[in-house]
Amino acid sequence: MVDVYSGSPRSYATLSGVDVIMVKATQGTNYINPFCDQDYQAAKKAGKLLGVYHYIGGGNPEKEAQYFYKNIKGYLGEAVPAVDWESYQNSSWGDSNYVRKFVDAFYKLSGVWPLIYVQASSLNQVANCSKDCGLWIASYPSMNWKSWSIPNMKLNTSPWSTYTIWQFTGDNMDRNVANTTKEGWKKLAKGSNKKPVAKSKNKAAWKKKQGTFILGQALKLHESPHIDSPAIAKLPKGSIIQYDATLQGPLRLWLRQPRSNGKYGYIVAKDKYGKLLGKLK
Structure with a gap:
Protein backbone atom coordinates (compact mmCIF):
# COMPACT_ATOMS: atom_id res chain seq x y z
CA MET A 1 0.00 0.00 0.00
CA GLY A 191 -18.26 -1.66 8.14
CA SER A 192 -18.94 -4.87 10.04
CA ASN A 193 -21.72 -3.52 12.28
CA LYS A 194 -23.07 -0.74 10.15
CA LYS A 195 -25.67 1.57 11.63
CA PRO A 196 -28.20 3.33 9.40
CA VAL A 197 -26.98 6.74 8.34
CA ALA A 198 -29.29 9.49 9.55
CA LYS A 199 -31.73 10.41 6.81
CA SER A 200 -33.84 13.43 6.16
CA LYS A 201 -37.40 13.24 7.40
CA ASN A 202 -38.52 14.27 3.94
CA LYS A 203 -38.13 11.25 1.69
CA ALA A 204 -36.75 12.05 -1.75
CA ALA A 205 -39.54 12.08 -4.34
CA TRP A 206 -39.93 12.90 -8.00
CA LYS A 207 -41.26 16.37 -8.77
CA LYS A 208 -43.07 17.02 -12.02
CA LYS A 209 -41.14 19.67 -13.90
CA GLN A 210 -40.60 20.02 -17.62
CA GLY A 211 -37.45 21.45 -19.11
CA THR A 212 -34.39 21.04 -21.27
CA PHE A 213 -30.94 19.89 -20.23
CA ILE A 214 -27.92 20.53 -22.48
CA LEU A 215 -25.01 18.24 -21.59
CA GLY A 216 -21.77 20.01 -20.67
CA GLN A 217 -19.88 16.73 -20.95
CA ALA A 218 -20.43 13.15 -22.10
CA LEU A 219 -22.92 11.42 -19.77
CA LYS A 220 -24.72 8.10 -19.53
CA LEU A 221 -28.48 7.81 -19.86
CA HIS A 222 -29.46 5.14 -17.31
CA GLU A 223 -32.31 2.63 -17.11
CA SER A 224 -33.03 3.69 -13.50
CA PRO A 225 -31.97 6.60 -11.24
CA HIS A 226 -28.96 4.80 -9.79
CA ILE A 227 -25.38 5.57 -10.81
CA ASP A 228 -24.56 1.85 -11.19
CA SER A 229 -27.67 0.97 -13.20
CA PRO A 230 -27.23 -0.16 -16.83
CA ALA A 231 -26.78 2.54 -19.45
CA ILE A 232 -29.25 2.97 -22.29
CA ALA A 233 -26.73 5.10 -24.15
CA LYS A 234 -23.67 7.31 -23.66
CA LEU A 235 -24.57 10.77 -24.88
CA PRO A 236 -21.91 13.18 -26.17
CA LYS A 237 -21.34 16.72 -24.93
CA GLY A 238 -23.94 19.11 -26.38
CA SER A 239 -26.74 16.54 -26.49
CA ILE A 240 -30.18 17.90 -25.58
CA ILE A 241 -32.45 16.06 -23.14
CA GLN A 242 -36.13 16.89 -22.68
CA TYR A 243 -37.19 15.95 -19.16
CA ASP A 244 -40.54 15.82 -17.37
CA ALA A 245 -39.50 15.34 -13.71
CA THR A 246 -36.60 15.85 -11.29
CA LEU A 247 -35.36 13.92 -8.27
CA GLN A 248 -32.94 15.38 -5.72
CA GLY A 249 -31.41 12.28 -4.16
CA PRO A 250 -29.01 12.18 -1.19
CA LEU A 251 -26.06 12.71 -3.54
CA ARG A 252 -27.20 13.60 -7.06
CA LEU A 253 -29.87 15.51 -9.00
CA TRP A 254 -31.59 13.21 -11.51
CA LEU A 255 -33.71 14.12 -14.54
CA ARG A 256 -36.33 11.82 -16.08
CA GLN A 257 -36.64 11.60 -19.86
CA PRO A 258 -39.87 10.15 -21.33
CA ARG A 259 -39.19 7.44 -23.93
CA SER A 260 -41.27 5.17 -26.12
CA ASN A 261 -43.72 2.59 -24.74
CA GLY A 262 -44.16 4.53 -21.52
CA LYS A 263 -40.58 3.94 -20.45
CA TYR A 264 -38.07 6.47 -19.11
CA GLY A 265 -34.37 7.24 -19.23
CA TYR A 266 -32.53 8.86 -16.31
CA ILE A 267 -29.54 11.20 -16.34
CA VAL A 268 -27.46 12.95 -13.67
CA ALA A 269 -27.69 16.76 -13.87
CA LYS A 270 -25.67 17.46 -10.69
CA ASP A 271 -22.96 15.14 -9.39
CA LYS A 272 -22.32 14.10 -5.76
CA TYR A 273 -20.31 17.28 -5.19
CA GLY A 274 -23.21 19.51 -6.32
CA LYS A 275 -21.53 20.38 -9.63
CA LEU A 276 -23.95 21.09 -12.50
CA LEU A 277 -22.99 18.90 -15.48
CA GLY A 278 -24.69 21.00 -18.14
CA LYS A 279 -27.26 23.75 -18.63
CA LEU A 280 -30.83 23.54 -17.32
CA LYS A 281 -33.49 25.47 -19.20
Missing part, protein backbone atom coordinates in the same frame (compact mmCIF):
# COMPACT_ATOMS: atom_id res chain seq x y z
CA VAL A 2 1.07 3.58 -0.72
CA ASP A 3 -0.53 6.64 0.85
CA VAL A 4 -0.59 9.73 -1.35
CA TYR A 5 -1.19 13.43 -0.69
CA SER A 6 -1.03 16.65 -2.71
CA GLY A 7 2.78 16.71 -2.66
CA SER A 8 3.14 13.14 -3.94
CA PRO A 9 3.85 12.42 -7.61
CA ARG A 10 0.49 11.71 -9.26
CA SER A 11 2.01 8.48 -10.59
CA TYR A 12 1.92 7.03 -7.05
CA ALA A 13 -1.84 6.54 -7.41
CA THR A 14 -1.32 3.92 -10.12
CA LEU A 15 2.01 2.49 -9.01
CA SER A 16 2.67 -0.96 -10.48
CA GLY A 17 2.85 -3.80 -7.97
CA VAL A 18 0.88 -1.91 -5.30
CA ASP A 19 -2.54 -3.29 -4.35
CA VAL A 20 -3.90 -0.49 -2.13
CA ILE A 21 -3.89 3.30 -2.52
CA MET A 22 -4.76 5.47 0.49
CA VAL A 23 -5.49 9.08 -0.54
CA LYS A 24 -5.40 12.11 1.75
CA ALA A 25 -8.80 13.80 1.55
CA THR A 26 -9.01 16.50 4.22
CA GLN A 27 -7.21 18.23 7.09
CA GLY A 28 -8.74 20.17 9.96
CA THR A 29 -11.97 21.85 8.90
CA ASN A 30 -10.83 24.02 6.01
CA TYR A 31 -8.56 21.98 3.75
CA ILE A 32 -9.45 19.59 0.93
CA ASN A 33 -6.68 17.91 -1.02
CA PRO A 34 -7.12 19.34 -4.55
CA PHE A 35 -5.82 16.09 -6.07
CA CYS A 36 -7.93 13.76 -3.93
CA ASP A 37 -10.56 12.77 -6.48
CA GLN A 38 -8.06 12.78 -9.34
CA ASP A 39 -5.82 10.31 -7.51
CA TYR A 40 -8.79 8.30 -6.24
CA GLN A 41 -10.34 7.87 -9.68
CA ALA A 42 -6.98 7.04 -11.25
CA ALA A 43 -6.36 4.37 -8.62
CA LYS A 44 -9.86 2.98 -9.04
CA LYS A 45 -9.46 2.80 -12.82
CA ALA A 46 -6.18 0.96 -12.29
CA GLY A 47 -8.00 -1.68 -10.22
CA LYS A 48 -6.54 -0.72 -6.84
CA LEU A 49 -8.20 -1.22 -3.47
CA LEU A 50 -9.00 2.20 -2.01
CA GLY A 51 -8.77 4.25 1.15
CA VAL A 52 -9.17 7.91 2.12
CA TYR A 53 -7.83 9.64 5.21
CA HIS A 54 -8.23 12.79 7.30
CA TYR A 55 -5.27 14.56 8.90
CA ILE A 56 -6.17 15.90 12.34
CA GLY A 57 -5.69 19.62 12.79
CA GLY A 58 -6.59 19.60 16.48
CA GLY A 59 -9.76 21.69 16.41
CA ASN A 60 -13.12 20.44 17.66
CA PRO A 61 -13.03 16.63 17.08
CA GLU A 62 -16.74 16.33 16.26
CA LYS A 63 -16.52 19.14 13.69
CA GLU A 64 -13.44 17.59 12.10
CA ALA A 65 -15.25 14.24 11.86
CA GLN A 66 -18.23 15.98 10.26
CA TYR A 67 -15.95 17.77 7.78
CA PHE A 68 -14.25 14.52 6.81
CA TYR A 69 -17.56 12.70 6.41
CA LYS A 70 -19.11 15.51 4.36
CA ASN A 71 -16.25 15.44 1.87
CA ILE A 72 -15.78 11.66 1.50
CA LYS A 73 -19.27 10.23 1.94
CA GLY A 74 -19.42 9.49 -1.78
CA TYR A 75 -16.49 7.10 -1.35
CA LEU A 76 -17.90 5.22 1.65
CA GLY A 77 -18.68 1.57 1.07
CA GLU A 78 -15.85 1.39 -1.46
CA ALA A 79 -12.92 3.04 0.36
CA VAL A 80 -11.61 2.36 3.86
CA PRO A 81 -11.64 5.61 5.91
CA ALA A 82 -8.73 6.46 8.20
CA VAL A 83 -7.70 9.23 10.59
CA ASP A 84 -4.11 10.46 10.74
CA TRP A 85 -2.95 11.38 14.28
CA GLU A 86 0.44 13.13 14.21
CA SER A 87 2.14 15.94 16.12
CA TYR A 88 2.85 18.20 13.12
CA GLN A 89 0.22 20.96 12.66
CA ASN A 90 -1.91 19.31 15.36
CA SER A 91 -2.85 21.68 18.19
CA SER A 92 -4.35 18.83 20.26
CA TRP A 93 -1.36 16.49 20.13
CA GLY A 94 -1.07 14.67 23.46
CA ASP A 95 -4.82 14.63 24.15
CA SER A 96 -5.61 10.95 24.67
CA ASN A 97 -9.38 11.53 24.31
CA TYR A 98 -9.31 13.47 21.03
CA VAL A 99 -9.23 10.57 18.55
CA ARG A 100 -11.83 8.67 20.60
CA LYS A 101 -14.23 11.61 20.20
CA PHE A 102 -13.42 11.85 16.48
CA VAL A 103 -14.03 8.17 15.69
CA ASP A 104 -17.26 8.09 17.72
CA ALA A 105 -18.59 11.09 15.81
CA PHE A 106 -17.53 9.65 12.45
CA TYR A 107 -19.12 6.28 13.24
CA LYS A 108 -22.42 7.92 14.15
CA LEU A 109 -22.46 9.58 10.74
CA SER A 110 -21.17 6.72 8.60
CA GLY A 111 -21.60 3.43 10.44
CA VAL A 112 -17.92 2.68 9.71
CA TRP A 113 -15.04 2.71 12.20
CA PRO A 114 -12.00 4.40 10.63
CA LEU A 115 -8.46 3.06 10.87
CA ILE A 116 -6.13 5.08 13.11
CA TYR A 117 -2.68 6.13 11.90
CA VAL A 118 -0.18 6.77 14.68
CA GLN A 119 3.54 6.42 15.33
CA ALA A 120 4.48 3.43 17.48
CA SER A 121 5.80 5.62 20.30
CA SER A 122 2.41 7.32 20.72
CA LEU A 123 0.06 4.34 20.85
CA ASN A 124 -0.98 5.37 24.36
CA GLN A 125 -2.74 8.43 22.93
CA VAL A 126 -5.19 6.30 20.93
CA ALA A 127 -5.27 3.12 23.05
CA ASN A 128 -8.89 3.72 24.06
CA CYS A 129 -9.92 3.10 20.42
CA SER A 130 -8.41 -0.38 20.15
CA LYS A 131 -11.67 -2.30 20.60
CA ASP A 132 -13.37 -0.54 17.68
CA CYS A 133 -10.79 0.72 15.18
CA GLY A 134 -8.06 -0.99 13.22
CA LEU A 135 -4.46 0.13 13.71
CA TRP A 136 -2.32 1.80 11.03
CA ILE A 137 1.04 1.95 12.76
CA ALA A 138 4.14 3.86 11.63
CA SER A 139 7.44 2.28 12.67
CA TYR A 140 10.64 2.40 10.59
CA PRO A 141 13.95 0.54 10.97
CA SER A 142 15.56 3.83 9.89
CA MET A 143 14.76 6.86 7.72
CA ASN A 144 17.16 5.43 5.14
CA TRP A 145 15.04 2.33 4.53
CA LYS A 146 13.92 2.92 0.92
CA SER A 147 12.92 -0.59 -0.05
CA TRP A 148 9.75 -2.64 -0.39
CA SER A 149 11.51 -5.41 1.54
CA ILE A 150 9.64 -5.68 4.84
CA PRO A 151 12.12 -5.06 7.67
CA ASN A 152 12.82 -7.76 10.22
CA MET A 153 12.09 -5.87 13.42
CA LYS A 154 10.01 -6.24 16.56
CA LEU A 155 6.76 -4.29 16.34
CA ASN A 156 4.79 -3.44 19.47
CA THR A 157 1.07 -2.89 18.72
CA SER A 158 -0.37 -3.19 22.25
CA PRO A 159 -3.24 -2.83 23.16
CA TRP A 160 -4.04 -4.02 19.61
CA SER A 161 -3.25 -7.68 19.07
CA THR A 162 -1.77 -6.80 15.66
CA TYR A 163 -1.82 -4.11 13.00
CA THR A 164 -4.15 -3.66 10.03
CA ILE A 165 -1.53 -1.57 8.20
CA TRP A 166 2.15 -1.11 8.96
CA GLN A 167 3.95 1.88 7.43
CA PHE A 168 7.62 0.85 7.39
CA THR A 169 9.20 3.66 5.30
CA GLY A 170 8.53 7.38 5.33
CA ASP A 171 11.30 9.14 3.44
CA ASN A 172 11.05 9.17 -0.35
CA MET A 173 7.77 7.18 -0.27
CA ASP A 174 5.35 6.03 2.43
CA ARG A 175 5.48 2.26 1.93
CA ASN A 176 2.98 0.14 3.85
CA VAL A 177 1.94 -3.47 4.18
CA ALA A 178 -1.71 -4.38 4.78
CA ASN A 179 -2.39 -7.26 7.14
CA THR A 180 -5.61 -8.43 5.46
CA THR A 181 -6.98 -9.95 2.28
CA LYS A 182 -8.77 -8.24 -0.59
CA GLU A 183 -12.07 -9.45 0.87
CA GLY A 184 -11.03 -8.24 4.32
CA TRP A 185 -10.26 -4.78 2.98
CA LYS A 186 -13.66 -4.53 1.32
CA LYS A 187 -15.29 -5.58 4.59
CA LEU A 188 -13.47 -2.77 6.40
CA ALA A 189 -14.82 -0.32 3.82
CA LYS A 190 -18.40 -1.39 4.35
